[in-house]
Amino acid sequence: MKQALDLYGTLLRVAIAGNIQYRAAGMVWMLGMVIEPVIYLVVWSAVADSRGESVAGYDARDFAAYYLTFFVLHHLTFTWIMEVFQYRVQQGSLSFELLRPIHPIYADIADNVAYKLVMLVVMIPAAVVIALAFEPRFQPVGWSLALLPIAVVLAFFTRFFLEWGLAMSAFWTTRTTAVNRTYYSIYLFLSGRAAPIALLPAWLSGVAEHLPFYAMIGFPVELALGKLSPERALSGLGVQLVWTLFALGFVAMVWRRAVRRFSAVGG
Amino acid sequence: MNALRLLWVFARVGAMGELAYRANFWLQLLESFLAMGSTLGVVAVVVSQTDSLHGWQPAELVAVVGVYFAILGTINLVIAPSLSQFMQDVREGTLDFTLTKPEDAQLLVSVSNVHVFKLIDVVFGLAVLALATARLGTEVGPVQALAFASALLLGAAIVYSFWIALATMAFWFIRLENVLMIFWMVYGAGRWPLGIYPDWMRWGLTLLVPVAFAVTVPAEALTGRLDAATLGGAALVASFALAGSRLFWRRGLRQYSGASA
Incomplete structure (x- = not known):
């Protein structure tokens, strides 16, 4: 246990230093992550305004709360591994990581956490600006907020493992763009x-509720807003747990097959 | 004329290069299809909840998406790849080779790299635009068609000026990729008519990044929303932008010291 803590401590220190060094690139990413939810927020507020009434229980200020929470929780749970993994395989930098006595996924988790810690400096002001500009209405529910940390942790690991596993498609095809784009298109709607x-058609939202995309972000957001009944909150946590375990098994299985295929030219 | 001839030459060279990697065509087709599909999908979800978004009918929203993709494809077809090449040339000093050629340097760097497969986005955009126009049912008379064509051209000119001005900064700053990323992120706002955004965002989307002129104004022309004053304004902005970016380019070029010696 102590060894594991030492390991994470060191990895985290290295990762924080790296993220501070490349802060400009990190900030540009952040800007993108602010703009996108704001666009959807504006669109849905416009829908609520055009109808002159709330849409499925959301009026303009509820949408503001939804997308502000989405922005914050997305920041906490997102990964960029699918964007970068193919370069590790193509350029062979994975060879170095394989030489280390620990699985490369540990360093990735540390890097992810470090980026998020460093970017809090940008994220908090951004969230404040969104809040001031769009006046969200929060009606938090105590028990639901109490469950939120568990939901966020499960969401983080579901997403991390699933995307790490999918990113390994780079071992079989060196151009992973097709896989990534397909994944993000599905994610856009079902998450x-x-x-x-x-707001999706009823049959689609019924399906989406049981899929990992919703477990990764939509569910924690609705939980934070207190939109869910106790039964739905519990079943949502159950779905998250199932997907976390599934994703863990998935990443382990793919990794075993993938490293056997990997043959890089030394650097 | 000369510009078109050069563009044609570089397009042929680009086509020869890309046709060597034909699998990329299918990849691009899938990418464009997914991008268009998800954008239209979001529009579909939105119009399932309301008949009109700030006065824009569903077919008109689809028309905006069409214009958005047509302009996006045009930027990716020639402007973005050429100017990225240019920025790399400044960094590495290989711009020297361009400057020795007996053609206007700004013209050369603007068309030097053509990614022909990006035409797919342009084709998709125009097809969706045509379908939306057919669905609108309103007669698109010669006046409207002319207004649309000129708005589109003016929008393209403004976007081009914006890019050349950004790229010119490469003479002073080494790394600009991040600035270009910002353009792409903000450009995404153009999938929707600008009227839905709050005032402060609308100003940013008109002045900081010319999304308004590139996408919304042409779409307004097609849907009969455009008044002569706005079109005149666009023409004025376009002339200022072209002239200003030209001056800025000349100023930047004087800054360039080359890599020789």
């Missing part, structure tokens, strides 16, 4: 990013 899933 609650383009719209809260309650």
Whole structure:
């Protein structure tokens, strides 16, 4: 246990230093992550305004709360591994990581956490600006907020493992763009990013509720807003747990097959 | 004329280069299809909840998406790849080779790299635009068609000036990729008519990044929303932008010291 803590301590220190060094690139990313939810927020507020009434229980200020929470929780749970993994395989830098006595996924987790810690400096002001500009209405529910940390942790690991596993498609095809784009297109609708899933056609939102995309972000957001009944909150946590375990098994299985295929030219 | 001839030459060279990697065509087709599909999908979800978004009918929203993709494709077809090449040339000093050629340097760096497969986005955009126009049912008379064509051209000119001005900064700053990333992120706002955004965002989307002129104004022309004053304004902005970016380019070029010696 102590060894594991030491390991993470060191990895985290290295990762924080790296993220501070490349802060400009990190800030540009942050800007993108602010703009996208704001666009959807504006669109849905316009829908609520055009109808002159709330849309599936959301009026303009509820949408503001939804997308502000989405922005914050997305920051906490997102990964960029699918964007970068193919370069590790193509350029062979994975060879170095394989030489280390620990699985490369540990360093990635540390890097992810470090980026998020460093970017809090930008994220908090951004969240304040969104809040001032769009006046969200929060009606938090105590028990639901109490469950939120568990939901966020499960969401983080579901997403991390699943995307790490999918990123390894780079071992079989060196151009992973097709896989990534397909994944993000599905994610856009089924996660609650383009719209809260309650606004999708009924059959689709029924399916989406049980898929990992919603478990990764839509569910924690709705939990934070107190939109869910106790039964739905519990079943949502159950779905998250199932997907976390599934994703863990998935990443382990793919990794075993993938490293056997890997043959890089030494650097 | 000379510009078109040069563009044609570089397009042929670009086509020869890309046709060597034909699998990329299918990849690009899938990418464009997914991008267009998800954008239209979001529009579909939105119009399932309301008949009109700030007065824009569903077919008109689809028309905006069409214009958005047509302009996006044009930027990716020639402007973005050429100017990225240019920025790399400044960094590495290989711009020297361009400057020795007996053609206007700004013209050369603007068309030097053509990614022909990006035409797919342009084709998709125009097809969606055509379908949306057909659905609108309103007669698109010669006046409207002319207004649309000129708005589109003016928008393209403004976007081009914006890019050349950004790229010119490469003479002073080494790394600009991040600035270009910002352009792309903000450009995404153009998928929707500008009227839905709050005032402060609308100003940013008109002045800081010319999304308004590139996408919304042409779409307004097609849907009969455009008044002569706005079109005149666009023409004025376009002339200022072209002239200003030209001056800025000349100023930047004097800064360039080359890599020789």
